[in-house]
Amino acid sequence: MYIRKILIAIVILGLIAFGIFGYYVYNSVFSSNTEFDSKEEIVYIPTGATFQSVLDSLQPLLKDVESFSLVAQKKGYSNRVRPGRYLLKNGMNNNELVNQLRIGNKPVKVIFNNQERLEDLAGRISSQIEADSADLLESFKNEEFLKQNELDRRNALGLYIPNQYEFYWNTSAEEFQERMKKEYDRFWSETRLRKAEKIGLTPKEVITVASIVQKETAKVDERPKVAGVYMNRYKNGWKLDADPTVIYAIKEKTGNFDTIIKRVLYKDLEIDSPYNTYKYRQLPPGPISMPDISSIDAVLNYEDHDYFYFVADVQNFGYHKFAENLAQHNRNKQEYVRWINRQGIKR
Secondary structure: OHHHHHHHHHHHHHHHHHHHHHHHHHHHHHOEOEOOOOOEEEEEEOOOOOHHHHHHHHHHHEOOHHHHHHHHHHOOHHHOOOOEEEEEEOOOEHHHHHHHHHHOOOEEEEEEOOOOOHHHHHHHHHOOOOOOHHHHHHHHOOHHHHHHOOOOOOOHHHHOOOEEEEEEOOOOHHHHHHHHHHHHHHHOOHHHHHHHHHOOOOHHHHHHHHHHHHHHOOOHHHHHHHHHHHHHHHHOOOOOOOHHHHHHHHHHHHOOOOOOOOOOOHHHHHOOOOOOOOOOOOOOOOOOOOOOHHHHHHHHOOOOOOOOEEEEOOOOOOOEEEEOOHHHHHHHHHHHHHHHHHOOOOO
């Protein structure tokens, strides 16, 4: 009888111990283990990260790091850390957390436009994916890549069509560049290529002209008209006489691309630069900025008219007054000069 009582006691203690262990396991695996103020948090795990560095990143977001570590090791995650961008939701348990980190690398939306140089583009992209700006810039300027794609450092910016794209956060600089080359080829469809050929420009030249149009007007609906002016000048063998190219030439000459120039002076028109379209008849050697798709299409579908001149319209800000001849243009220009003088804008 005594032995029987002992055996029963052992069984009961075993069941209690098993229950306690089961409760601990259940708690470790299935109870909420995240705790932060917002509903969601983003965690970035860089390439080459160790399991310990993952724990360090997660610690501020977890109630119990040790229980997460135990579950992660049991599920084999500790030996197979995957880099990427991960979305964690408040209330997730350890099992959900590990599953998310194993398979939940979410794409990020990469957006860029209006960059003036490859350096600016590299900085913009590096703020959105893992690759740093130095690696991106080195990739953008890679001589072998440029040669293979019939590019050089002055026109390479035209390869990157501004838009919104999806990338995995841990995309490398080389992977980003290769993807952009595919997007460029996709953008230049047969339809666009035929239009470029019809107006007598290569895709690179279209982008260069589009960059000038982009700088001349922020009004999308006016861009085909502005493009028409430049195409009229180009087709008739005129110099483009585009103020934005002079501004770019000044910035390139001084190396200061942060300079804000609101007024081009007569002395500026003498600057010796291939970008100065008041001095040289040929198109600039590359884009002076990254044109929007609307500017590129504005050149491909430029408005057919007889205008050769335009100047800012001080009565309809943002738009321009167009003229067919120099006499009419000079009248419009005088009105603009009087206005800009009244504003006290000297540079």
